[in-house]
Amino acid sequence: MPSEARLRELQLECHADDIQLTEEMLSWPEERAREYLLSGGEQLDSLQPPAGHCAPCESREGVVYTAWRVWDGLSDVCMRDAGGALMCVAVLGELIAFVGSLAELPAELARLNRVDYGDATIMPGLIDAHVHIEFDPRYGLHDQPELSVSQHDRQMQVRAAAMARHGITTARDLGGRGGAFRLREQIRSGACIGPRLLVAGQAVTRPGGHCHQWGGAAKDETEMVKVIQRQVANSADLIKVMATGGVRTAGTNPAQSAFTSKEMRIAVACAAAAGLRVAAHAHGVHGIRACADAKVGTVEHCSWVDERGRWGCVDRKCAAALAQAGTFVCPTVPASWGQSRFQGLKQTMGAAYRVMLSAGVRFAAGTDSGAIPNVWHHQLLDGLLVFGDAAEMSAAQLLRCATSEAAAACALEATTGMLTDGYAADLLVVPGNPLRPAHPQADFFEELERSLRHPLAVVCRGMHIEPCQPPASSYPAWTASGDVRACACTLTARGQAPST
Numbered sequence: 001m002p003s004e005a006r007l008r009e010l011q012l013e014c015h016a017d018d019i020q021l022t023e024e025m026l027s028w029p030e031e032r033a034r035e036y037l038l039s040g041g042e043q044l045d046s047l048q049p050p051a052g053h054c055a056p057c058e059s060r061e062g063v064v065y066t067a068w069r070v071w072d073g074l075s076d077v078c079m080r081d082a083g084g085a086l087m088c089v090a091v092l093g094e095l096i097a098f099v100g101s102l103a104e105l106p107a108e109l110a111r112l113n114r115v116d117y118g119d120a121t122i123m124p125g126l127i128d129a130h131v132h133i134e135f136d137p138r139y140g141l142h143d144q145p146e147l148s149v150s151q152h153d154r155q156m157q158v159r160a161a162a163m164a165r166h167g168i169t170t171a172r173d174l175g176g177r178g179g180a181f182r183l184r185e186q187i188r189s190g191a192c193i194g195p196r197l198l199v200a201g202q203a204v205t206r207p208g209g210h211c212h213q214w215g216g217a218a219k220d221e222t223e224m225v226k227v228i229q230r231q232v233a234n235s236a237d238l239i240k241v242m243a244t245g246g247v248r249t250a251g252t253n254p255a256q257s258a259f260t261s262k263e264m265r266i267a268v269a270c271a272a273a274a275g276l277r278v279a280a281h282a283h284g285v286h287g288i289r290a291c292a293d294a295k296v297g298t299v300e301h302c303s304w305v306d307e308r309g310r311w312g313c314v315d316r317k318c319a320a321a322l323a324q325a326g327t328f329v330c331p332t333v334p335a336s337w338g339q340s341r342f343q344g345l346k347q348t349m350g351a352a353y354r355v356m357l358s359a360g361v362r363f364a365a366g367t368d369s370g371a372i373p374n375v376w377h378h379q380l381l382d383g384l385l386v387f388g389d390a391a392e393m394s395a396a397q398l399l400r401c402a403t404s405e406a407a408a409a410c411a412l413e414a415t416t417g418m419l420t421d422g423y424a425a426d427l428l429v430v431p432g433n434p435l436r437p438a439h440p441q442a443d444f445f446e447e448l449e450r451s452l453r454h455p456l457a458v459v460c461r462g463m464h465i466e467p468c469q470p471p472a473s474s475y476p477a478w479t480a481s482g483d484v485r486a487c488a489c490t491l492t493a494r495g496q497a498p499s500t
């Protein structure tokens with residue numbers, strides 16, 4: 001930020017002594033002040049950051065975020081400075097340059113602008129390892145409205161922005177008709193805000209099988225290879241395989257396997273040849289066994305449904321094999337399991353998760369948003385709390401599932417999910433300490449929820465994004481023209497729709 005003296009110098013350099021300097025300009029990056037002065041003070045609006053981005057990082061040059069605590073995404077407790085100094089995370093461009101006590105901040109980073117959050121915790125941004133960004137949760141998965149490409153793009157952009165504003169800085173899209181590829185590029189290019197997206201494209205399935213409507217049906221091995229190669233050619237980040245029937249595709253049975261172990265192994269080998277991993281949708285016990293045998297990257301749902309349709313029938317040997325293979329489980333527990341009518345299912349599946357945990361299986365957070373009616377893309381926290389409760393996890397264990405563990409499940413363990421030098425600057429700043437109860441009698445998740453429901457800041461790949469506070473329960477109704485703008489919480493918080 002330029003000093004007043006520097007602004008006067010700039011004014012002379014730009015031959016702009018007729019333009020009045022304002023106090024506001026002291027908070028601008030020098031480059032912006034220069035452009036403003038050069039433009040004759042006329043083009044201020046065009047220099048404003050796009051909606052959703054705000055001051056601290058608009059120059060993308062760098063910023064030091066400070067707070068009482070830092071949680072690195074791995075530890076059981078937050079880090080604090082023993083001498084009482086603030087903790088900090090320094091961001092340069094899109095990367096983290098330093099994590100630690102402000103007292104130890106390297107001199108070359110000390111010149112950066114600082115933003116202090118006080119009694120707060122800086123932690124890694126959240127990761128949702130299972131979304132379907134193309135689909136509108138107000139409709140059934142296979143009952144989506146027909147939209148033009150531009151209408152669909154706008155709706156996906158709204159979902160992506162809402163996710164980012166609720167602290168989700170990475171998401172793995174596990175299947176659709178191809179629209180998610182467009183959104184991924186729009187986010188990458190900066191045309192819209194949103195989490196880093198990994199996209200699977202069309203899921204490999206049987207003719208008439210789960211989600212065959214997306215165009216990825218394969219009747220034999222040859223066709224399976226073709227479907228996979230088509231996703232690779234479309235620049236897929238991973239391959240999705242529907243290893244069993246699904247709950248939401250008529251005519252399929254979740255208990256029934258769609259592919260043999262041999263076919264699953266071919267899918268894994270074919271994906272690996274392109275450097276990609278397989279995420280396998282699997283409800284049935286037999287299908288999960290085929291996944292373990294083929295060493296897929298992640299098993300989605302992992303419901304352990306037996307031939308009689310009973311859920312939670314864990315095969316302990318198979319759970320051990322999943323752990324041995326390093327296969328992650330993404331349980332996609334919806335918030336509705338917290339309701340009394342799903343109490344039985346939550347208990348059954350909770351017991352299954354605990355068996356898997358004790359076998360050493362690793363878990364990644366995921367919502368299956370878009371595929372389940374009324375599960376919204378920005379509501380990762382809601383289902384996560386119900387899952388943590390069912391699995392009887394500690395607050396740190398649960399948050400790892402949505403940060404460092406999810407990053408590993410997405411093959412991003414060297415990129416994000418942790419706060420360390422050289423990693424992506426994907427940050428979430430929350431009030432208080434999410435890992436510690438407010439008072440001895442309070443349960444852990446109460447504090448975790450209170451903390452994560454009121455994010456103070458979100459940073460996606462170095463870009464500072466205005467958080468939603470408090471989070472919305474749903475979006476406002478789309479207008480007749482399909483011109484959707486923002487999620488309800490933003491509307492409430494700012495009193496108006498931001499122009500996107």
Ligand SMILES: [Zn+2]
Pocket residue numbers: 246281282300301
């Ligand atoms: Zn699924």
Ligand SMILES: [Zn+2]
Pocket residue numbers: 130131132174368371
């Ligand atoms: Zn899904």
